[in-house]
Amino acid sequence: MSQYIVRIEGLHKSFGKLEVLKGVDLKVTKGEVVVVLGPSGSGKSTMLRCINKLEQPTDGKIFLEDIEITDPKTNINEVREQIGMVFQSFNLFPHLTAKGNVMLAQRKVLKRDKAEATKIAEEQLRRVGLGDKMDNFPAQLSGGQQQRVAIARALAMDPHVMLFDEVTSALDPELVRGVLDVMKGLAAAGMTMLVVTHEMGFARDVASRVVFMDEGVICEEGTAEEVFDHPKSDRTKDFLGHIT
Amino acid sequence: MDRGPRTARRLLLGLVLAAAMLFAVAAPALALTNPQVTVDQEAGGAPTRFTFVSLTDGDASITGMDFVFPKGFDLSKVTFDTVTLEGLIRNKVKVTGAATGETLSVKFDPSIAPSSTLRVQIYAVVPTNEGGTYPLKLSYSAESTATGTPVATQRTDDTMKFSYRSPTIPERMSRYLDAIPFVTQWNSVKALGMFFKPQLIVTSVPMVITGWFLALAWIAFAFPIAIVGGLCFAFMKMSKVAPLRWIAAAYINVIRGTPLFLQIFVAFIGLRIAGFRVDDNITAVAVLAMNSSAYLAEIFRAGIQSINKGQFEAASSLGMNYAQSMQFVIIPQTVKRVLPTMTSEFILLFKDTALFAAVGRPELMYAAQNIVANTGNMTPFVVIAAFYLIITIPLINFVGRLESKLAVSEHGESPTDRPKRRGGLFGGWSPASASPELVVQASSAAAPPRRSGR
Numbered sequence: 001m002s003q004y005i006v007r008i009e010g011l012h013k014s015f016g017k018l019e020v021l022k023g024v025d026l027k028v029t030k031g032e033v034v035v036v037l038g039p040s041g042s043g044k045s046t047m048l049r050c051i052n053k054l055e056q057p058t059d060g061k062i063f064l065e066d067i068e069i070t071d072p073k074t075n076i077n078e079v080r081e082q083i084g085m086v087f088q089s090f091n092l093f094p095h096l097t098a099k100g101n102v103m104l105a106q107r108k109v110l111k112r113d114k115a116e117a118t119k120i121a122e123e124q125l126r127r128v129g130l131g132d133k134m135d136n137f138p139a140q141l142s143g144g145q146q147q148r149v150a151i152a153r154a155l156a157m158d159p160h161v162m163l164f165d166e167v168t169s170a171l172d173p174e175l176v177r178g179v180l181d182v183m184k185g186l187a188a189a190g191m192t193m194l195v196v197t198h199e200m201g202f203a204r205d206v207a208s209r210v211v212f213m214d215e216g217v218i219c220e221e222g223t224a225e226e227v228f229d230h231p232k233s234d235r236t237k238d239f240l241g242h243i244t
Numbered sequence: 245m246d247r248g249p250r251t252a253r254r255l256l257l258g259l260v261l262a263a264a265m266l267f268a269v270a271a272p273a274l275a276l277t278n279p280q281v282t283v284d285q286e287a288g289g290a291p292t293r294f295t296f297v298s299l300t301d302g303d304a305s306i307t308g309m310d311f312v313f314p315k316g317f318d319l320s321k322v323t324f325d326t327v328t329l330e331g332l333i334r335n336k337v338k339v340t341g342a343a344t345g346e347t348l349s350v351k352f353d354p355s356i357a358p359s360s361t362l363r364v365q366i367y368a369v370v371p372t373n374e375g376g377t378y379p380l381k382l383s384y385s386a387e388s389t390a391t392g393t394p395v396a397t398q399r400t401d402d403t404m405k406f407s408y409r410s411p412t413i414p415e416r417m418s419r420y421l422d423a424i425p426f427v428t429q430w431n432s433v434k435a436l437g438m439f440f441k442p443q444l445i446v447t448s449v450p451m452v453i454t455g456w457f458l459a460l461a462w463i464a465f466a467f468p469i470a471i472v473g474g475l476c477f478a479f480m481k482m483s484k485v486a487p488l489r490w491i492a493a494a495y496i497n498v499i500r501g502t503p504l505f506l507q508i509f510v511a512f513i514g515l516r517i518a519g520f521r522v523d524d525n526i527t528a529v530a531v532l533a534m535n536s537s538a539y540l541a542e543i544f545r546a547g548i549q550s551i552n553k554g555q556f557e558a559a560s561s562l563g564m565n566y567a568q569s570m571q572f573v574i575i576p577q578t579v580k581r582v583l584p585t586m587t588s589e590f591i592l593l594f595k596d597t598a599l600f601a602a603v604g605r606p607e608l609m610y611a612a613q614n615i616v617a618n619t620g621n622m623t624p625f626v627v628i629a630a631f632y633l634i635i636t637i638p639l640i641n642f643v644g645r646l647e648s649k650l651a652v653s654e655h656g657e658s659p660t661d662r663p664k665r666r667g668g669l670f671g672g673w674s675p676a677s678a679s680p681e682l683v684v685q686a687s688s689a690a691a692p693p694r695r696s697g698r
Contacts, residue, residue: 081563
C-alpha cells in the first residue's frame with residue numbers, strides 16, 4: 001500500500017484556453033496537515049477540486065492511496081466517499097436539519113441503518129460543538145455553525161482525507177475562530193488534511209507543511225517556519241509582504 | 245197454419261228496427277274525437293297552464309264543458325280562453341264560465357261548430373305538490389242539428405290523463421322565496437334582481453353542480469398526467485442529447501405560443517372533421533394535460549436549474565451518484581420551490597375548463613349559459629363564479645402560505661418578520677401591497693418565473 005494518502009503527478013487543468021494548473025506535483029502522507037497558500041487565481045481551489053474530480057483534470061494523474069482517481073475506469077463515487085470536502089459556501093442541504101444533513105449520505109451511500117447513522121451524526125455534531133443544534137435547519141444557523149455542520153457531514157463518512165476549500169472566507173470574522181478550532185482539533189486527532197486558506201495564523205499553528213502556489217504551479221513548500229520566515233521564492237516573499 | 249199473424253209480427257219487427265235506426269242517426273255521435281290535455285309545468289305545486297285540445301265531430305256542436313280536476317287542485321285564480329283552429333287560422337271564441345271547487349264550467353257563445361279543432365287554455369291552475377299521473381274528467385253538452393230540431397246531449401269523457409312530478413327541494417325553496425315580500429323587494433332593485441336573484445340561486449346550484457364536478461374530474465385526471473409529462477419535457481429540455489432538446493423545445497413553444505382556445509377547437513372540431521372520434525371527456529382531459537405539461541415543463545426546468553450548483557457538488561463530494569443527488573438533494577428542494585408556481589398553474593388550468601363551453605361540454609360555464617339563456621338573468625354566472633372561487637381562493641391562500649414558508653427556509657426569516665398574507669376574498673390586500681406582482685417578486689426571488697395567465 002502506498003505511503004501517501006494523496007499523490008498528484010503533473011496535474012494540468014485548463015478552462016477553455018485558460019490554463020489554471022500548469023503541472024502540479026504534491027504528495028500527502030497520512031496524518032499530514034498540508035496548508036495551501038497563494039493569491040487568488042493561483043489554482044489552489046482548482047487543484048483541490050480535481051482531487052475528488054469536481055473538476056476533470058486535463059492532464060496528469062491523481063491517486064488516493066492505491067486508487068488512480070484519474071483512471072476513467074475508477075468509480076468516482078466510491079472514491080469520493082473516502083474524501084471529505086468542505087466548501088467555502090457550506091452547501092448544506094437546506095431542506096434537511098443539521099442531523100439530516102449529516103445522516104443523508106451515511107444512509108444512502110454507506111447504507112448504514114438509521115440507528116447507526118443517527119448515532120454517528122449526533123457524535124460528529126457534538127464533536128464540532130453543535131450538540132444543541134441538531135434539529136435546526138441550516139437557515140436557522142449562523143455561517144460558522146453551518147460550516148461546522150458541513151465538517152461533521154464530511155467526517156461522518158469516515159474519510160481518509162479531508163479537503164478544506166477556503167472554509168472561513170465567507171464567514172464573519174467573529175465566527176472564524178469556532179471553525180478553525182474544530183479544524184485544529186481534527187488535526188490533533190491525526191486526520192489527514194489538505195487546507196486551502198488565507199488564515200496565516202492557522203497555517204503557522206497547525207500546518208505540518210505549507211505549500212505556496214502561484215500561477216498554476218507550486219512555487220515553494222516546507223514547514224510553516226521555512227515558508228513564512230525564510231521564503232526562498234520571490235513570489236512567496238512578495239505575497240507574504242502584501243498580506244503581513 | 246194461419247200465416248196472417250206471422251206476417252204482421254214480421255212487419256212490426258221491421259218497423260221497430262227501422263225506427264231504431266232512424267233514431268240512431270238523429271242522435272249526435274261521440275261529438276269529441278281524441279281529446280287531450282297537456283300541462284306546462286313539469287313540477288306540481290305551482291300555478292300552471294293546462295291546454296285542452298280536441299276535434300269536434302261533424303254532427304254536433306259543443307255548447308259547454310265542465311272540467312273536473314283532481315281533488316286538491318286550486319282553481320281560485322283560474323282564467324281561460326278558447327280558440328278554434330281552422331288550418332292555420334285561429335278564431336277566438338267568446339267563452340264564459342266559473343270555477344267551483346275543483347270543477348271549471350265554461351259556456352261557449354256561439355257554440356263550437358262541428359268539425360273544428362278546439363283548444364281551451366286554462367291558466368293559473370295550482371296542482372297539488374304530489375307528482376303522478378292524474379285524470380282530467382270532462383263532461384260536455386253537445387247539440388245535434390242533424391234532424392233539424394236541436395237535440396241536446398250530455399256526455400262525459402274520462403280518458404284524459406296528465407302527469408307532473410313533485411317539485412324538487414330547490415324548486416320548493418324557490419317557491420318559498422317567491423312568497424317572501426323581502427325577496428320581492430330585493431329583486432325589484434335591478435342590480436340585485438339581475439345578478440343575485442335568490443330564487444335562481446337555489447334553482448341553478450343543482451343544475452350547475454354537475455358541471456363543477458365534471459370540471460374537477462377533468463382536472464383530477466389531467467393535472468397528474470401534466471405533472472408526469474412536464475417532468476419528462478423538463479428533463480428532455482435539459483438533456484445532453486440534442487434531438488431530445490429540440491423535440492421538447494418545439495413542443496413547449498408551440499403549446500405555450502398558441503391559445504388554449506385554439507387547441508380546444510383543433511381537438512374537438514379539427515380531429516372530428518379529420519375522422520377521429522374520441523370520447524369527449526378523454527379529449528378534454530388530453531387537451532388540458534397537454535397544455536399544462538408544457539407550462540409545467542418550464543416551471544420544473546427553471547426550478548431545477550435554480551438550485552445552486554454547490555448542492556450538486558456537495559452531494560457528489562459525499563459519494564452520491566446522479567440519481568441519488570437528484571432524488572434526495574435536488575428534487576426535494578425543487579418541489580418546495582415550484583410548489584407555489586405549480587399551484588398557480590393548477591388554478592389557471594381549473595379556470596380554463598370554462599373554455600370547453602365553446603365546444604358544448606357541459607361544464608360550469610356551459611350549464612350557466614343555458615340557464616341565463618332561458619331566464620335572461622345573470623344570477624347563474626354569479627353562482628358559478630362562487631363555484632370557481634370555492635376551489636381557487638383556498639389554493640391562492642395556500643400559495644401565499646407556501647411562499648412565506650419558502651422564504652423562511654431559504655432566507656431564515658421568521659414568519660413574524662413578514663407582513664401576514666391573509667386569505668379570503670380580500671386577502672392580502674392593503675394599500676401598501678396593492679400590487680400583488682410586486683409582493684410575489686419580493687417574496688420569491690429564487691422561485692421560477694410565474695405565468696400571469698393565458
